[in-house]
Amino acid sequence: MVNRLKKFFAGTYLGLMLVFLYAPILILIVFSFNQSKTLGNWTGFTFNWYAQLFSTPEITDALIVTLSVAAISSVVATVLGTLAAIGLHAMKRRDRLLLENISQLPMVNPDLVTGISLMLLFLFVGFRDGYTRLLIAHITFNLPYVIFSVLPKLRQSSDMLYEAALDLGCTPMQAIQKVVIPDIMPGIVSGLIMAFTLSLDDFVISFFAGNGVDNLSMYIYASARRGVNPALSTIIFVPVVTLLLIVNLKSIREERNAELQSRKVDMKR
Amino acid sequence: MKRTDVKKQKSMTGMHIRRSLFAFPYIVWMAVFILSPMLLILYYAFTSEGGATLENIVQAANWDNMRVLLDSVRFALYTTVLCLLLGYPIAYLLSRMKKTTAALLSVFFIVPMWMNFLLRTYAWKVLLGAFTKILYTEAAVLLGMVYNFLPFMILPIYTTLIKLDKSYIEAAADLGANPATTFLRVVLPLSMSGIISGVTMVFIPSTTTFAISQLLGGGKTMLYGDLIYMKFITEQSWNAGSALSIILLVFVLLSMTFMKKAERKTSDEGGGRLW
Numbered sequence: 001m002v003n004r005l006k007k008f009f010a011g012t013y014l015g016l017m018l019v020f021l022y023a024p025i026l027i028l029i030v031f032s033f034n035q036s037k038t039l040g041n042w043t044g045f046t047f048n049w050y051a052q053l054f055s056t057p058e059i060t061d062a063l064i065v066t067l068s069v070a071a072i073s074s075v076v077a078t079v080l081g082t083l084a085a086i087g088l089h090a091m092k093r094r095d096r097l098l099l100e101n102i103s104q105l106p107m108v109n110p111d112l113v114t115g116i117s118l119m120l121l122f123l124f125v126g127f128r129d130g131y132t133r134l135l136i137a138h139i140t141f142n143l144p145y146v147i148f149s150v151l152p153k154l155r156q157s158s159d160m161l162y163e164a165a166l167d168l169g170c171t172p173m174q175a176i177q178k179v180v181i182p183d184i185m186p187g188i189v190s191g192l193i194m195a196f197t198l199s200l201d202d203f204v205i206s207f208f209a210g211n212g213v214d215n216l217s218m219y220i221y222a223s224a225r226r227g228v229n230p231a232l233s234t235i236i237f238v239p240v241v242t243l244l245l246i247v248n249l250k251s252i253r254e255e256r257n258a259e260l261q262s263r264k265v266d267m268k269r
Numbered sequence: 270m271k272r273t274d275v276k277k278q279k280s281m282t283g284m285h286i287r288r289s290l291f292a293f294p295y296i297v298w299m300a301v302f303i304l305s306p307m308l309l310i311l312y313y314a315f316t317s318e319g320g321a322t323l324e325n326i327v328q329a330a331n332w333d334n335m336r337v338l339l340d341s342v343r344f345a346l347y348t349t350v351l352c353l354l355l356g357y358p359i360a361y362l363l364s365r366m367k368k369t370t371a372a373l374l375s376v377f378f379i380v381p382m383w384m385n386f387l388l389r390t391y392a393w394k395v396l397l398g399a400f401t402k403i404l405y406t407e408a409a410v411l412l413g414m415v416y417n418f419l420p421f422m423i424l425p426i427y428t429t430l431i432k433l434d435k436s437y438i439e440a441a442a443d444l445g446a447n448p449a450t451t452f453l454r455v456v457l458p459l460s461m462s463g464i465i466s467g468v469t470m471v472f473i474p475s476t477t478t479f480a481i482s483q484l485l486g487g488g489k490t491m492l493y494g495d496l497i498y499m500k501f502i503t504e505q506s507w508n509a510g511s512a513l514s515i516i517l518l519v520f521v522l523l524s525m526t527f528m529k530k531a532e533r534k535t536s537d538e539g540g541g542r543l544w
Contacts, residue, residue: 027396224391
């Protein structure tokens, strides 16, 4: 009885917290199908908001900017960062620690300060192109996340592999490409995913470092006062949730299979 | 064995020079886009019309600005405490569930972290405006901050708690501790490292937050981030803005050092108490 009561309270608490976390987004999604302009007043079902979403150039532009900046900056940061990690790993301890510490700056720095420092640099040298400014800013704040997700994998793998490849006649470039990179692939992939999602979500750094070219966050900030099309929340929410659920369900299923497997082995014993 | 070692040493030194070259493009990038912008902030903070001066810092540290900083710290503290009070039970309950259920449920608690924080904050603005009277009050700002930072508290505590060896809890029960004592004397001390990293992940970003207060506070609540924004964007005063940024940076670094120290201390104490 006591146990049941405990379970009931635990479930209720977790449920309430989930409601707290999801209610605002879900309510926006529900009302993105509402004819009325004001929230809380249901006047009928419509797809109008969605039609409007795709015929508002500001929004479609911001969507394209967000996605392309995320894609390009995460790939560039992954390439630069992976090479950097390989290089750092091979350096002398003192040099490596110095560079690692500097690399942590964008992670330690408040976003606000990173954004402003980049803004000052761009203004100082008179560089105006808004899109490139966004790209540079995003690559810069993505780099440490890639480096620090690749470095641990390099530490786990053995230097011998690289040397064996050289002994067997690879050039250093070939050895990196054919031996080292496959070995540290999980680190590279998680760095890439992290960089992509961070870039999708960024507001503060983009706001200061950018110049006239808006990503979605900047668009939402700029139009918060007159109201943002509620359909935007569906467009952002549904893909993210689906993607995360697919990725996680797969790993959960694998885990469960592994568990079942080990149980079977136990029973055979 | 010896011979291969010697050979390894030789080939390593040869390779080290070449392999470390892979970091070269990044080092250039870092110098241009990480170091030089920071140096620019320092430059603007400590110069005025070309001459070196402490004037900017002294002026930025005036009573009005420091009151805004204190206000931000107060908000950040409230946010951190609320996130801890709400988040710890979530992490604890999740960690006591069956592994696969917990894995799935924890995803739902983490997903909001991956969603555009501005859109989520905007959603609250609409919601609070339509259904309550608290929009554009301090309560709304606090709500928005707790909402945005809660997952950052849950995640580190949850990861510490699932790693916690269940036999400690059983041992405590076997030795006669009731559940409350077990929790206070065993589980809580052992999860201290998760609590501290959660507190760090919530407290520091919420001190420097920007935009939440503008969206939900309606400009009535001025936080330190808004102050820096005002100096740079509205007043175009780079020297004053840079000086404020430097003060913020020093504050953040100090609190991080403090947290690191606390973490080291608790990990010692946790071990001490247990044995």
